[in-house]
Amino acid sequence: MADQLQTGADVKTAPPAIDAPDAAPNGGPTSSSAPVLSTENVHVFYDGIPAVKEVTMDIPRHRVTAFIGPSGCGKSTLLRSFNRMNDLIPSAEVTGKVLYHGQDLYGSGVDPVEVRKHIGMVFQKPNPFPKSIYDNVAFGPKVLGMKVDMDEVVENSLRHAALWDEVKDRLKQSAFGMSGGQQQRLCIARALATNPDVLLMDEPCSALDPIATGRIEDLMVRLREEYTIVIVTHNMQQATRVSDRTAFLTVELDEQDNRTGVVVEYDETEKVFSQPSDSRTEAYVTGRIG
Amino acid sequence: MSTDSPPASSSPAPIQLSRQKARYGERVIVGFLIFCAVVSVLTTVGIVVALVGPTIEFFREVPITDFFSADEWAPFFADASFGVFPIVVGTLNVTFWAILIGLPLGLGAAIFLSEYASPGTRKVLKPTLEVLEGIPTVAYGFFALTFVTPLIRDNWPGFLGDPPGIFSAGAAGIVLGVMIVPTVASISEDAMSAVPRSLREGAYALGSTKRTVALRVVVPAALSGIVASFVLGVSRAIGETIVVLIAAGNTPNLTFNPLESIQTMTAFIATTATGDIGVGTLEFKTVFAVGALLFVITLAMNALSIWLVRRFREEYE
Numbered sequence: 001m002a003d004q005l006q007t008g009a010d011v012k013t014a015p016p017a018i019d020a021p022d023a024a025p026n027g028g029p030t031s032s033s034a035p036v037l038s039t040e041n042v043h044v045f046y047d048g049i050p051a052v053k054e055v056t057m058d059i060p061r062h063r064v065t066a067f068i069g070p071s072g073c074g075k076s077t078l079l080r081s082f083n084r085m086n087d088l089i090p091s092a093e094v095t096g097k098v099l100y101h102g103q104d105l106y107g108s109g110v111d112p113v114e115v116r117k118h119i120g121m122v123f124q125k126p127n128p129f130p131k132s133i134y135d136n137v138a139f140g141p142k143v144l145g146m147k148v149d150m151d152e153v154v155e156n157s158l159r160h161a162a163l164w165d166e167v168k169d170r171l172k173q174s175a176f177g178m179s180g181g182q183q184q185r186l187c188i189a190r191a192l193a194t195n196p197d198v199l200l201m202d203e204p205c206s207a208l209d210p211i212a213t214g215r216i217e218d219l220m221v222r223l224r225e226e227y228t229i230v231i232v233t234h235n236m237q238q239a240t241r242v243s244d245r246t247a248f249l250t251v252e253l254d255e256q257d258n259r260t261g262v263v264v265e266y267d268e269t270e271k272v273f274s275q276p277s278d279s280r281t282e283a284y285v286t287g288r289i290g
Numbered sequence: 291m292s293t294d295s296p297p298a299s300s301s302p303a304p305i306q307l308s309r310q311k312a313r314y315g316e317r318v319i320v321g322f323l324i325f326c327a328v329v330s331v332l333t334t335v336g337i338v339v340a341l342v343g344p345t346i347e348f349f350r351e352v353p354i355t356d357f358f359s360a361d362e363w364a365p366f367f368a369d370a371s372f373g374v375f376p377i378v379v380g381t382l383n384v385t386f387w388a389i390l391i392g393l394p395l396g397l398g399a400a401i402f403l404s405e406y407a408s409p410g411t412r413k414v415l416k417p418t419l420e421v422l423e424g425i426p427t428v429a430y431g432f433f434a435l436t437f438v439t440p441l442i443r444d445n446w447p448g449f450l451g452d453p454p455g456i457f458s459a460g461a462a463g464i465v466l467g468v469m470i471v472p473t474v475a476s477i478s479e480d481a482m483s484a485v486p487r488s489l490r491e492g493a494y495a496l497g498s499t500k501r502t503v504a505l506r507v508v509v510p511a512a513l514s515g516i517v518a519s520f521v522l523g524v525s526r527a528i529g530e531t532i533v534v535l536i537a538a539g540n541t542p543n544l545t546f547n548p549l550e551s552i553q554t555m556t557a558f559i560a561t562t563a564t565g566d567i568g569v570g571t572l573e574f575k576t577v578f579a580v581g582a583l584l585f586v587i588t589l590a591m592n593a594l595s596i597w598l599v600r601r602f603r604e605e606y607e
Contacts (some may be wrong), residue, residue: 083495085491085494085495088490088491088494090408090409113497113498113499114497116494116495116496116497117497120495120496121491121495123488123491123492123495125488127486127488127489127491127492128492129489129492129493129507129511129604130489130510130511130604130605130606131510131604139493139496139506140496140497143493143496143497143498143499143502143506144496144497174605176605176606187492190492190496191495191496194496194497
């Protein structure tokens with residue numbers, strides 16, 4: 001169990017082996033289901049200056065968790081610490097613990113490549129590879145060496161992303177011929193193809209029109225049945241439409257005027273929007289600031 | 291502008307748009323820019339025109355079949371033979387070894403610089419590599435003759451037979467390969483660095499390793515730039531004269547053996563086209579015929595590479 005993230009041997013059966021509900025491997029509080037991700041006093045620094053600080057939160061299984069807050073409050077930075085994408089930025093440093101089914105993602109010996117096999121990500125701007133639609137979806141399973149029927153994986157993933165019917169006749173065509181919304185659903189299909197456990201979505205609709213946005217939101221609600229989703233969004237209505245739980249982050253200025261993000265409030269979405277317990281949250285969700 | 295209040299009945303004073311001014315300065319600049327763009331095209335046309343005349347005259351004296359079928363290049367012997375293949379093969383021989391050394395090293399250096407090197411390393415290494423492009427080729431020639439060749443000869447493993455002579459196609463080819471590394475590396479690295487970060491992040495997010503990102507995402511996306519660097523590098527190797535003249539000997543020799551002395555097309559032209567060559571003589575025309583053939587070979591190679599790029603590149607936006 002402890003070395004789950006370090007072994008690359010068995011990628012195909014990965015999530016079920018470690019996410020048995022109610023297992024509570026760290027002996028933590030046994031709610032209806034143990035959290036998939038839980039952070040303990042996480043700080044993320046860029047060049048030694050904290051961008052987000054003191055984050056301690058649990059991300060429940062098979063729920064959509066939204067991060068909202070003003071620009072520069074560290075929502076994306078925090079999200080990117082969940083699959084170690086911050087590792088790609090040389091000046092970034094993460095302290096504290098990010099426990100994934102009880103294992104610290106930043107523990108010694110944990111391979112970030114293994115982490116990202118389990119925790120997929122969809123980005124702000126659709127970023128399909130300059131390859132065919134088919135090859136985009138097949139990319140992940142191929143590079144992970146998954147022994148699967150590729151045609152089947154591609155079809156299933158595209159169906160899951162509600163894209164199959166639109167592209168089934170042009171799988172060999174370039175992904176760049178698709179609309180922005182289709183490209184973003186392709187990126188979701190691409191992330192699903194490696195059979196992840198968690199899907200991180202960093203403002204996935206910010207580059208899309210309202211109709212494409214609506215499709216992606218419908219998709220998120222459906223994907224929740226099988227995946228744990230964490231979404232960063234600028235759009236508060238979107239958070240109310242798709243998420244079960246919402247974390248509100250805001251910026252605090254320290255003595256040197258460094259801007260640092262903090263989690264102000266984290267609760268059921270309905271509560272955050274209707275009866276926020278912090279005045280800053282209330283000001284933000286009612287549109288008075290931000 | 292009308293100062294009237296808006297009622298619809300009163301027509302506002304008509305707005306006078308001044309007539310277009312003749313902007314002569316603009317025209318001069320555009321004219322100069324067109325001139326800049328056309329110079330290289332005109333030069334190419336000029337070269338073709340200059341090559342064609344004497345080449346046609348050459349083929350009036352020497353049958354084209356002899357040129358392409360005879361297997362000996364001895365144009366100025368009493369018993370002259372005009373088979374061009376030995377010097378074409380000489381060029382290909384040297385170029386082959388240059389490609390074998392230069393392209394993998396250049397591409398490897400580019401991948402390292404673009405994907406693996408820390409910003410600090412890159413800041414030092416890339417300008418250094420680019421400075422190497424400025425080394426005069428004659429220096430590379432002597433490097434081949436006085437360093438590489440002795441190194442090979444002194445360390446020659448006996449089971450491979452006799453060591454190469456003082457002049458060998460291989461030594462020239464190796465040094466040409468090293469010579470084109472900076473060209474290939476620098477241009478390829480530019481192309482790879484231009485691949486958007488978002489593509490790399492997309493691949494990393496799918497559990498790709500650095501190697502996968504480099505080889506399956508960055509290199510295919512940068513292919514057109516990489517191939518351009520290859521073409522430039524290979525063209526430099528094919529067209530290079532001094533290094534082969536110094537290090538490969540100057541003996542027409544129909545062989546792909548890297549251990550032997552050979553003559554390349556450029557080396558033939560350089561040694562023949564000296565000041566005392568008579569205009570209109572057969573020697574004069576021979577130089578042009580070989581030059582024209584070299585031009586055609588390079589042109590064909592460039593066309594092939596353009597086709598290859600169109601066929602295989604993965605275009606991002």
